[in-house]
Amino acid sequence: MDGNRVTAGIIIVGDEILKGQTQDTNSHFLCRRLFALGVEVKRVSVIGDDLDDIATEVLEFSRNYTHVITSGGVGPTHDDMTFEGVAKAFSTSTAPHPELVQVLKDYFGPDNLDSAMMKMAQIPSTAKLQYGVHKTTGERTKYPLVSVNNVYMFPGVPSLMERAFVLLEDLFRNPDVTFHTEELYINRTESSIAQEIKTVADQFGKSVVIGSYPDLHNSYYQVKISLESTSQDQLNKASVQIKSSVPAGSVVPFEKDPVGTAAEHVYDIVNSKVDDTFHTSVRHAVSIIEQALDKYTLKDMCLGFNGGKDCTLLLHLFHAVVQKKYPDEIGKLQALYIRSRLPFPEVELFVQQACKRYNLELIRYEGRIKENLAALKDGHPNIKAVLMGTRKTDPYSDHLDSFSMTDADWPQFMRVNPILNWTYETVWTFLRTLCLPYCSLYDHGYTSLGSMNNTHPNPSLQIVDSNGIVSYKPAYQLLDNGNERDGRNV
Numbered sequence: 309m310d311g312n313r314v315t316a317g318i319i320i321v322g323d324e325i326l327k328g329q330t331q332d333t334n335s336h337f338l339c340r341r342l343f344a345l346g347v348e349v350k351r352v353s354v355i356g357d358d359l360d361d362i363a364t365e366v367l368e369f370s371r372n373y374t375h376v377i378t379s380g381g382v383g384p385t386h387d388d389m390t391f392e393g394v395a396k397a398f399s400t401s402t403a404p405h406p407e408l409v410q411v412l413k414d415y416f417g418p419d420n421l422d423s424a425m426m427k428m429a430q431i432p433s434t435a436k437l438q439y440g441v442h443k444t445t446g447e448r449t450k451y452p453l454v455s456v457n458n459v460y461m462f463p464g465v466p467s468l469m470e471r472a473f474v475l476l477e478d479l480f481r482n483p484d485v486t487f488h489t490e491e492l493y494i495n496r497t498e499s500s501i502a503q504e505i506k507t508v509a510d511q512f513g514k515s516v517v518i519g520s521y522p523d524l525h526n527s528y529y530q531v532k533i534s535l536e537s538t539s540q541d542q543l544n545k546a547s548v549q550i551k552s553s554v555p556a557g558s559v560v561p562f563e564k565d566p567v568g569t570a571a572e573h574v575y576d577i578v579n580s581k582v583d584d585t586f587h588t589s590v591r592h593a594v595s596i597i598e599q600a601l602d603k604y605t606l607k608d609m610c611l612g613f614n615g616g617k618d619c620t621l622l623l624h625l626f627h628a629v630v631q632k633k634y635p636d637e638i639g640k641l642q643a644l645y646i647r648s649r650l651p652f653p654e655v656e657l658f659v660q661q662a663c664k665r666y667n668l669e670l671i672r673y674e675g676r677i678k679e680n681l682a683a684l685k686d687g688h689p690n691i692k693a694v695l696m697g698t699r700k701t702d703p704y705s706d707h708l709d710s711f712s713m714t715d716a717d718w719p720q721f722m723r724v725n726p727i728l729n730w731t732y733e734t735v736w737t738f739l740r741t742l743c744l745p746y747c748s749l750y751d752h753g754y755t756s757l758g759s760m761n762n763t764h765p766n767p768s769l770q771i772v773d774s775n776g777i778v779s780y781k782p783a784y785q786l787l788d789n790g791n792e793r794d795g796r797n798v
């Protein structure tokens with residue numbers, strides 16, 4: 309680099325953010341987009357709706373950075389002062405801008421315009437109006453963004469700001485720079501590798517920016533190391549250095565987006581030439597789900613989902629098969645969650661997260677399974693089949709087939725059981741090789757989840773250290789498949 313650095317400063321304006329009433333998400337959005345445009349964001353500032361604060365901050369930012377982006381304070385109410393503040397920063401005043409007056413009339417309709425609305429046309433006398441261009445239609449946006457010198461004033465409402473920014477982003481793009489990035493995932497504590505990382509960071513100085521981000525709750529790694537450089541070559545060198553200076557085996561493969569890549573990875577397994585237990589189990593499960601999707605529409609089906617590991621992996625397979633079958637518009641999958649009376653908060657949280665991650669339509673009941681299946685019949689008469697994560701080692705399950713109606717004295721549904729013959733070990737191989745998120749209790753020694761009153765960590769995973777302090781190894785380290793349910797009273 310360098311003659312061609314493009315920098316930016318972001319000023320978030322709003323009393324509501326300083327009071328904690330609204331959380332600022334705009335700066336995160338802007339930082340991400342600007343970074344991708346080759347712009348170095350040097351500073352983010354959050355200030356209140358105060359004329360002098362806005363003027364002072366804008367003037368300083370304007371002198372120091374290539375672009376200044378403000379968000380908020382451009383609305384019609386008395387407390388919106390960004391235009392005035394920017395005018396003051398540049399020692400000018402605000403006046404009604406004839407073109408903007410016309411735009412407002414066209415936009416809101418002349419009858420709806422009151423004096424408060426007209427305040428939005430009161431902009432600094434030296435302001436320019438920037439119109440975005442729709443990337444697909446080539447059409448000019450109806451509502452312009454106001455700028456003065458290198459200061460661009462965006463609305464604070466996230467959806468409006470994001471839309472406007474995307475349409476105007478070419479104003480900010482650095483044509484000479486692309487940032488190359490890499491992420492390394494390391495399964496060691498941050499403190500144990502800090503010295504090694506610092507040595508590499510010092511060696512590469514400004515040519516490769518190295519960041520370290522611990523994650524205390526990830527099941528796969530403890531620290532994410534990010535590398536950024538304008539030179540692919542320097543980036544590669546730094547990456548090799550880090551890999552060779554941390555302990556062998558501590559850099560782990562990690563898939564950031566297992567849900568988006570589900571079909572790709574699952575069908576790689578299905579189509580591979582390998583015939584071990586893992587591959588044949590996945591192949592068989594996928595074929596059962598495919599058969600179910602031939603017999604039933606997505607509306608006829610739901611997944612029995614209680615946050616446990618078995619239905620978690622089944623959810624992923626279901627998603628993958630649907631993603632493959634309907635690549636253009638993946639329909640919403642329905643999931644049935646019958647909440648036990650005393651659910652673990654970790655399970656509740658995981659179910660919520662899974663719903664978001666997989667975009668599930670969650671059908672939720674509470675209490676006994678049988679009674680709630682009757683309620684399901686009434687409430688969702690379209691549902692005829694339930695995909696279940698039952699395995700033959702579950703109680704009363706050794707007689708089941710891939711397709712088994714519920715017992716005669718139960719509300720009638722087709723139970724689809726794609727993973728009946730999966731072993732405990734195969735379940736974990738699947739979850740872990742695909743880097744799937746699973747309920748955190750499994751990392752703390754639980755191997756089978758029931759209610760809080762009948763489930764404990766599995767005694768075979770217990771470790772007692774020399775001070776007598778008890779802890780548990782994660783579930784995937786359980787060796788003997790036979791004692792999976794040893795933490796359950798029922």
Ligand SMILES: Cc1cc2nc3c(=O)[nH]c(=O)nc-3n(C[C@H](O)[C@H](O)[C@H](O)COP(=O)(O)OP(=O)(O)OC[C@H]3O[C@@H](n4cnc5c(N)ncnc54)[C@H](O)[C@@H]3O)c2cc1C
Pocket residue numbers: 611612613614616618619644645646647648677681694695696697698699702703704713714715716718721723757
């Ligand atoms: C749709 C459905 C139909 C059933 N039909 C029968 C039947 O005909 N005869 C019979 O004796 N028992 C039936 N059951 C009860 C079942 O056999 C088990 O008693 C129950 O699933 C708990 O099993 P588990 O703890 O041994 O295994 P788990 O491993 O906890 O459950 C096995 C699978 O059942 C589903 N599931 C379990 N609990 C829930 C829940 N709370 N909400 C949503 N899904 C859940 C999940 O897909 C899970 O992977 C049915 C349960 C369901 C959800």
Ligand SMILES: [Co+2]
Pocket residue numbers: 524525748751
């Ligand atoms: Co934890």
Ligand SMILES: [K+]
Pocket residue numbers: 616617618619756757
């Ligand atoms: K389970």
Ligand SMILES: [Mg+2]
Pocket residue numbers: 616618697698699702
């Ligand atoms: Mg089970």
